[in-house]
Amino acid sequence: MKHSVNPPPTPDKDVAEAFEKDELTLREIINIKLVESGEKENLMELVRDRLVECGWKDEMRIACRELVRKKGRKDVTVDELIRVITPKGRASVPDSVKEELLNRIQNFILSAAP
């Protein structure tokens, strides 16, 4: 058995706690609405396209390739790649992409609000 998998650096304690208490956080509610309406899928497609357009994807690909080359092809796992690359990837998402995504979510909430 190899080493255990490190958890990704996201705060999600509140979500888990809220679920246990059988009441949904605002974040949860929004997420469910997004999924139900199919908007989440659209947003994901949008982010994917934007990240390809701005070269973020290529950047990540290069970073991954370098890491694999350094460690050796045989001694690298997908999980390890994710662990190392994720912090870099999160940090290098352009602000314009974040802004656009935020606007889209805001618009969605406004339109979905009763």
Added chain:
Amino acid sequence: MSARISFLKNPDPCSHLSDYKLRYGTDGYKSFQKLFRCFNGGRIKIKPQEIEIPRCSYCSVDHRRLYICLICRSISCSSHILSHTQSNKGHDIAIDVERSELYCCSCIDQVYDPEFDEVVVSKQLTGLGISVKSGADVVAVRSNKKRRLDSQLIIGSNFLVSPRDLREKWSFPLGLRGLNNLGSTCFMNAVLQALVHAPPLRNFWLSGQHDRDLCSRRAAGLLCLPCDLDVIFSAMFSGDRTPYSPAHLLHSWWQHSTHLATYEQQDSHEFFISLLDCIHENQGKSKCLYKDHEECQCITHRAFSGLLRSDVTCTTCGSTSTTYDPFIDISLTLDSAKGLSPADCRKNRNSGEPSVKPAMATLSGCLDFFTRSEKLGPDQKLNCQSCGEKRESSKQMSIRRLPLLLCLHVKRFEHSLTRKTSRKIDSYLQYPFRLNMSPYLSSSIIGKRFGNRIFAFDGEGEYDGSSSSSSSAEFEIFAVVTHSGMLASGHYVTYLRLKGLWYKCDDAWINEVEEEVVRGCECYMLFYAQERVIQKAHKELSYQVISMADAFPFADC
């Protein structure tokens, strides 16, 4: 599944995946088929029917990477999948919910199985409104990206391979593979590319007529270039598209021709001649002995050897002495073809070729020059048999028998002995893709000289029916070796014609090029093959199945 592209080599499955498949086969995959949901853009996700949003069964998180166990279908997030595997023995393999990719929880890594991909792809195609005939029709590919690309390709072309698709490397004809430059060895790569794609040679080696495992020379520890070429052919047609390094061939060739064993740039033509000589030496002897025939039966001579006729006529008495010499290639003088005489132009028009400006050098001009009647100078007086004295005479060359493969070498490198200098002639030479050699055959040349009088054809008649008939005098081009740059620091590149398309082979790089590029190049060696050879090869290459027995039947070469 035999139709799967073999060079997309699948990585070996991990032991856990093999165990799973041994126990459950592919039924497990198929049971997931109805859980696959196709989203816009062809992305396949897993959506358990009873729940709207998949959550981790341990911490009920819904936004991390989630995996669904192939055996119990419980969903776990990336942090808890390990504990799921530990608490349930044998539950190693799971599917990534977002991506529909296999994941081995014990290896903590992505794993690949073409049969799983096949299930996903067939779902993807039905999701996009395309009916799938059977699972085996779908070429299984590994990554999600490839799956998307493939489905788009199939939609766009209604299951036909689109012309654009031909530009993809992996759909290049089999046998196209780059050759690495081992330090100024482009002269070798250029010739090897041309030879590997010469149909008779390809058929000879790929049908195992010189097998390196059965070779007696090799077994005796002797050098054997045909064996080394066998290795090259195996490598070129292996389906692997990564550039190949023909290092052992270079090494053997060095040992054969020690005077050329340097890291310096060599002459492609010299290498070609030397390589064919080596093949003849290694391979020819054994076969020559028992064949009671004047012609050598080695592959070099069967493919490239033709017969030249040279007539020396005494200008005083008019008697002619004729000699025949075998040839492997014809070297053509470039400079002299520039100023075509009016007679030459007329000849061009008569033979049906487009009339050319006298300034432009053409291949037919060069061949006319090669077969012209040439007056030997006063210092070259020959002993005339009928006069019994040394007389001035004229000499004329013609081709008595055409080879299967015609190699025309353009003399671009001029070495002047008196001035002790060398220079390169880089002027343009126009050459046709289809070449009719009948005007240069002995029968035509002699006929032109004497008129159609029967006595003049001493011994030519027997060839009239077979080799000089118009059908076998038609040649088609299949490779051009070009030289660009300076005399000492030039670069050799080969253009290959396969299935009517041109490919540029520049050491390790291969790409498709337009016809105009090839027409405009600075040709150095031209490789023509008899029309029927090319047509036959074309038919052979168009087989879809990449099985050796089907694609390369034994051929007479």
